[in-house]
Amino acid sequence: MTSTSEAAAPAHRPAGRPVRTPRLPKARVDPVTIITFFLIVLFVMPARYVVGPLGGAGSPSSMVAVLLLVWYLLSTLSPRWTPIRGKQPVRLVIVFLGLSVLASYIAATTRPLSADEVNAADLGLVLVAGWAGIALVTADGVNTMDRLETLRHRIVLGASFPAFIAMVQFFTGIEVTQYMALPGLVEKGSAVLFEREGFFRPSGTATHPIELGVVLAAVLPLALHGAIYCRIPEQRRKRWWMVALIAGTLPMSVSRSAILGLFVVLVVLLPTWPSEWRLRALLIGGAASILMRLMIPGLIGTVLNLISVIGSDENSTTRTGDYDAVVAAVSQRPLFGQGFATYLPRMYRVIDNQYLMSALETGLIGVGALLVFLATGWLLARGARRAAADEETRHLAQCFAASVAVAIFGFGTFDAFSFPMITNVMFLILGCCGALWRLQTQRPSL
Template structure:
């Protein structure tokens, strides 16, 4: 008789080697999707709500931006996932800007600092890290023109949110953003509506009406591009609605910077448009002005009066009075300044000019870095326009040049780096311009999106 164990061995099925589990290839995480998540946080969440201990640098948008930089840097460690493909001038611009800020930080440590200034200097590095992450991921991560167009469309859609919120604030006088913050965040600044000449000055989800106005002026050219070149009749109506929303909310900020920024954008765009486009734009602008005069009596006159008294009103004379104080401070620390983000209004004085503020905080080296950052957007957009082979792409490049021109002008009217939304938007637009330049000069296969 055979034992039970022997019978089991006899009747057992033949041994089959285990199949090795097939590993699916890792999918890349699309940078446009991640940046779109950043846009939701940037435009939908009120910018004045922050993570308490971090202050101004602790906004959720800034934290996501820093994670973008970490993601970008980790991706460069792998030859397979690296986003560093081909020539990308934005990298050099960002490195120069970051080094100038770091040099000012080192210079700040050589002088006596109050605890408030020291905290501001540390948090300033967090801000710069986030700005670098936004620009680099956008410039190197967008793989082709289709994804670039998707991001452009989402930027415009995101910019429509603060415009819509601003219109509600303007007509109702209700600060609805107090109901839009996530639990656990704290207010960093007053949640009240400003007033000027009897009108509410809405901020939307930005921190100040000036910031809102300049952001909308910078985004408006991109909105116009999408509406002009939209081929779907139904989608075209929605895109023109967003153009109207942004253009209508812009003067409601009752800000000279916003209105002059709009004029700057149009000066850049109009000469490149077809004659029939220019005529149509002038007619629409005139009709819109008449409608706004009827629906909101006094608003257009107030805005035009603010522009006409530039140089003679108290606000202008106060700003020009800053020059002597700035020159005296810069001569003490001319090269690297007193430290990025350390010129606090509570300790020193308010400086409504980012060029002057950069001269104070980062010295002449930092001012050069700022000018390089702003002019890079213009130069790369113009070069992309020259390299483009179709009219639609050429127009997009010109629209990005117009947005850069708005920033070049607007940074001279307020301390832009003290306001989170405009700073993030301008570094995002620089990255978008860098991506367009890369795609037009080296083609869509020149870069691969970073890996997860």
Template structure:
């Protein structure tokens, strides 16, 4: 007897059990996406930059192996990968900072190539390679910041965290100045190698603090650059947080001159010169009174400090340091004349082989030629122009003030690059490109008023 077995298709809407997943087989579901906020990434970067001492490095990477530089290079990789997809690319809408960073990078790359056309010592080639690693990190910092910050609230968050980091550096510096103790050696991560001495410098019987930076002048200039941003938070921050923010302003403003560096003192003056004209008359009067009272209090609390710092300024042109800088000019002209357009090689003018150049503009002229110097000037001027452009485009008083504060920070850097070789110091160079990224982000948010592309907010696949 034959039994016929028939099957019927399930009716529409019938509930069917889910298909059983066979062991050892992977699901064919598309990968889920997880959102990573660039501001959170930049916050971790600030911790590696300002909390971890800059003299501790990943040994095989040499001077370019600070944890902050490694993370900055990874940010450039993240940014570059995001451009591969038309859906997630951050390259949407105008962003002048991108073009400036590209011009600056190509100029230094041209200097690197020009350097390889002549015989290079092992040390010169090594530092040239490290300069390219640093360049990649600088580009990553600026581009992720300029294109990744989604709104003014997130820009305010990372600005505030930068100020907190600077206040931490200032606090370490104050401990070093008053006690001569070097607490930053306890902040290094295991496995890092110390690159440079941990002993404090001295000048006129004063300890010269360096915080978590590599040199007192670097600490002083970083604090001078961040002070305008700290003032913005104290003046426009939430009322309940004003007192804490003023404490950070005081820490930064007091620690900067304690570096016993005339560059830091003049940098503070530059910041005030840029800020005072846009402040209301009552603010200007208070700022001048507070500055005068602060000088008197520091003179009483630390006898001799103010006189020492002011003496460094009044003897400009006569002291040994200034004379040594002016003596560099003839040597720089001779070196530049040999290779005027692209220089002798990015990162190759070593103090151990040639001489110390305490002027980043002259150093760039020799290493990357006239093209490199023009690129550096364009880079610095772009920060000023973007900040000022954001101020003109905005009707919000807080945003306009933030723009002027960013312009003041860039002005401090423009001045400071003429007083020491800033790109030889990791902390100040990374802070500069972060502030340039702030300028680009603020310009974008105030002129375009739109959110960045999803990848700029950090959409990445999670498998």
């Protein structure tokens, strides 16, 4: 039997005309998924393996980051696909930083440059473009708190990989990353593990133990947030294991920058925690220290000794000895510096301080851009905390603020922009702070 609707259908459809199925709207490309691919490249692939002709800017993570900027800029050409909706301070920060680097590039062309400096200046522009892509895609592309939480979890999961590799390096003395190179990449740097006071200093998939330690310190508060607020018992256990892995590997870098970063995290987080959380944290921290003393005799003492001699050891006096040389060089080119990425250690000297390095390469304008970059991350996270309506979001905002605080102090202990993993992570965290601030202070676009 034919139904009435079926019988009536031919009367409303001209003979011979094909039936057209309604076209469904295309789904938007999820920025968090794209950033996840970037995180895999950043954390899993050893940073010292690069595309040969591109040098430092040829690391796979830097190339993916540049593609993020291209994708972001192309998206802005269409009103339908543009991620730019509402206020976003991160955009202004990136523009200011980019202009300061461009100004230093132009300033560099007014002085005689060696071939190495010219190449470094050109590749420096590529690096900054990638950093901009990471921050902008994250700040404008993450459109819900659920997706931001997913990104936070994936950052922690990604950082757990170099932490695991570093633990293997520490206990075995084997540089396992030499077996992780992809075909077509060349090695930039040494595959030999550093040593200090009889301990191997692992770097995981980062380029240096200091870089690894500061990255883990910056990610640790994000790992703590995920473990504290996880509501699924099976997942909660796994997340606490990631906290233990990151926190346990951190002192194995035998780096005072890492330990100072851990101290900064505690200073920022503990005052905002309930008293029972603080007590529990102190008890767990004390028990963990005792356990590490038993399992790795001498490590805790070595790390504490590194902290206690700050200012009087040879390493500290060498760094303070850089001040006179920096002041003399900056006084010659005070506003825009000698050119971003052109202060090459093999030609000049090693400067273990990003603030001093920025003064040399990008001048006082560049130092101002660096300070604005760091201060904006802190202020956006704190602003999101004040605007949040629930305790979990307030805690997440405070954890992002703690991550930024690690960079604020850590950048004073090494030339961070010379290391790809920590720089990419901090621009990603800036983007997360911008996304969190936007989601808490503005109504999300539909």
